[in-house]
Amino acid sequence: MVDALDTLWIMDLKAEFNEAASAAAAIDWGNTHEKAVNLFETTIRHLGGLLSSYELSREPALLQKATELGEMLYIAFDTPNRLPGFWLNFDDALKGKQVAGIHDPSASPSSLVMEFTKLSQLTNDPKFYDATDRVTRFLLGIQNSTLLPGMWPMCLDFQNEAVHDNTFSLGALADSLYEYLPKMHALLGGLDENYETMYRTAADVIIKHLLYRPMLPKQEDVLFLGDARVGAKIELSTESQHLTCFAGGMFALGGKLFGIEQHVNIGERLARGCGWAYSAFPTGIMPEIFDLVACPTLEACEWNETLWKPQNNQKLPPGFRHARDPRYILRPEAIESVFIMYRLTADAKWQDMAWDMFQAIVKYTSTELANAAVDDVTSTETSKTDSMESFWFSETLKYFYLIFSEPDLISLDEFRHRYIPFPSPPTLNTTDLSQHHPSRAAPRFISGGFYDKCKDVRFYLAKADDTHPRKNSFNGYKSSPWLVAKCPDKNGEYLCTWLALSECLLNSEGSYIVEQMGIFTGRVRRMLLLALLMGI
Incomplete structure (x- = not known):
């Protein structure tokens, strides 16, 4: 409910919004039987949802509730080195025994920065920004000393501020660390140049070691992201995830913000790849995890029927070797990038792609009451599961709604989009729907409150x-x-x-x-x- 508040507002469902906002304002954060909360999920879902809905509605009770939650989550930074753990354990916090993790997902402590920064801006209290800035400085300090310099591995030793892991990905465990880099640059109005530096450095390595073009019968000009494992040499695993579809939007936004046309092109090819993957399966939906055969370079390569061999008895479209996780759990990442590409280019082909995706999703996930995840998109005989993640309302439906709305509704000329995506007030303005990248000479500031x-x-x-x-x-x-x-x-x-x-x-x-x-x-x-x- 909390992270869908802004979706209700954007869709002009004001009666439903008011009812949900009243319920959210009545939440007692201290009334829980849980011994711990997931710091990352609580921040991006609850804190982010409250901040976003407050900024849209200006309902004071929502900011008050966000501040209460922010104060509680701030306690997670009370560790010996001030880097938070994966869980906020209430007993450990009361006893002063919290420590950061030694093998935590790199995206977890690293993806609190936008919500905490926004909370500082809205409350005039710099401590929230200050807390997450320490995590940023840690990431900056180790970026070029990992086993794949320029990228951070999927897990990090936050307790000892060390790096041991040898797997690098933009998928689960690491995704939003990278996604937030250009968005934090925009949120801060370019005041901290380190976010641009970190983005550029990471993007170069991603392009070199994780990006691949699949071998396909029709040689479609699409790209996907795999994983890199570092041993005696750097090895590319071409197993891709639905989660990595966010990268199309990330590269496109980064390219526009920093004037890197190559990144805009890569973002378009990544977004096009995810749209193509939807259309390739009989249900019209792409699976959670799948594998393709990579071309030697990012250029087209000849189709080789012998080289393409499905690794099991799955009946897969040509090009796909396996679908290790054939589910669709109502994820938003593909439509997120398609939406961003539409707003950046004003090309109606992205709306056409989105409509095909939407029709397929509705066809196979609709129930009498809502929508449900499906267990196998490789077959039209797939069955539904008893699951509907909250991001279906807070992200997936929001993107589908916005791509078919007037461009001035949450315009990218006026708003920056976050991971959820919750809108924020303007900082860097562009000029029109085609989203020419903001001039580096444009006024740069941090909007709101203390930073104003x-x-x-x-x-x-x-x-x-x-x-x-x-x-x-x-x-x-x-x-x-x-x-x-x-x-x-x-x-x-x-x-x-x-x-x-x-x-x-x-x-x-x-x-x-x-x-x-x-x-x-x-x-x-x-x-x-x-x-x-x-x-x-």
Whole structure:
């Protein structure tokens, strides 16, 4: 219910929204028999749903409830190194015994950043952003020292801040870590250039080692993502997941944001691949996990009937070697990328693709009451299972609704889409439906609340010439070793990151900045240093 609130609002089901919002506002987070909650799922579903529905409706009770939940989830960061565990265990939290995991999904602690950042923006309290920023700095620090430099493996040792795993994927356990990189760049208005750096670095490795073009009889120009396993050499596994269909939208958005036309093209071919996979199966729906034969390069290759050999008795379309998990569980990732491509290109072919997908899904998943997952999309005799994930309402139906709506309804010119996708207010504006990528020279700011003050600081920063030596030196102060050396007494401070150190930096270097750029007092001084550190 909570993560579908914004879907109700977008669909103009206001009576249903009001009823659901009243129920959500009455939730007592302390009234539970559970001993622990999944930090990742609770954040993206409940916290994200409340924040999104508040931003659309401006119903104060929803922000209040989101703040209550945020305060509870914030406790998960109370570990020795301030990196959270996979579970928020209430007994461990009360006893101060929480620790980060030694083999946790890399996407789990790494995918809290958008909701926590938005909560900081809406409440004027930087601590939520500060908490998740520590995770980002950890990821940044290890990105080029993994077994596949540039990417993060499926699991990480957050407790010891180490990397051991040798499997790299954009599928389950790692997906949203990568997806959030361009979206966080947009949410922060480009103020933290590290998200662009991390995205570009990871994308280069993904293209080189995980991307493949399948061998197909008609040589369709489509791409898919596999996994990479690192041993004596880097080996590509061509087993693909429905989950990885998000990558089409990720590459397309990243390409538009950062002006990388190659990424837009890759995003289109990935999205087209997922749409093709739907159409290839007799039900018109793609399976959860499947395998194809890869061409030697990303260019077309000749069909080889002998090389293509289904690995079991499954009756699969030409090109598919097996479907290890033939289910469809109402997932949104394929329609997500198709929707994004439509909004970026205004090409009606994406609507046609979406309509075919929608008709097939409705045909095979509809029940008397709602919709259900199906156990085998490779056969028209498939049966339904007693399962309907909440993302059916919060994501899948939302994308299908939006792709056939007027483009100014949650326009990509005005909103940035998150993983769920919950809409957020504008930061980087584009010009029209074709979504020309935002100019790097466009105004960049963090919208809302505490971070809105950065906009005021920008005026004073503009008074200093770009070649000013002190300004340049401040823009270079981004490394942890420098910060620790500059502010040794802050090294052990609770959740000590860039925000916690900004006052120390002002005391150390602020007088010269004040002298050269104007007179700043109180909060504005602190925001000046924050702005400089974040790269305005």
